[in-house]
Amino acid sequence: MPEIRLTTESLDTVGVQILNKFRVKLRCAQCGMTWSPVPCPEVRLPDGWWHCPRGCNRHRDAASAPARPAESSQQPPGD
Numbered sequence: 880m881p882e883i884r885l886t887t888e889s890l891d892t893v894g895v896q897i898l899n900k901f902r903v904k905l906r907c908a909q910c911g912m913t914w915s916p917v918p919c920p921e922v923r924l925p926d927g928w929w930h931c932p933r934g935c936n937r938h939r940d941a942a943s944a945p946a947r948p949a950e951s952s953q954q955p956p957g958d
């Protein structure tokens with residue numbers, strides 16, 4: 880999947896708007912929820928930092944990501 884970056888263009892692809900780039904304040908374009916995944920842009924962004932807390936856009940990365948095995952179907956290591 881394309882990496883989501885802290886830019887208007889990149890976040891637009893996942894339905895997120897930047898309210899304040901310097902405080903990393905984001906807003907979900909769908910429900911209007913606002914959140915800040917990190918206190919400042921210098922901090923490493925965690926996985927899924929652009930996900931709306933309500934989950935509106937969580938499917939967006941799954942839809943664009945290549946198929947990967949479900950965690951529940953993994954075989955335990957051994958033998």
Ligand SMILES: [Zn+2]
Pocket residue numbers: 907908909910911912931932933934935936
């Ligand atoms: Zn939302």
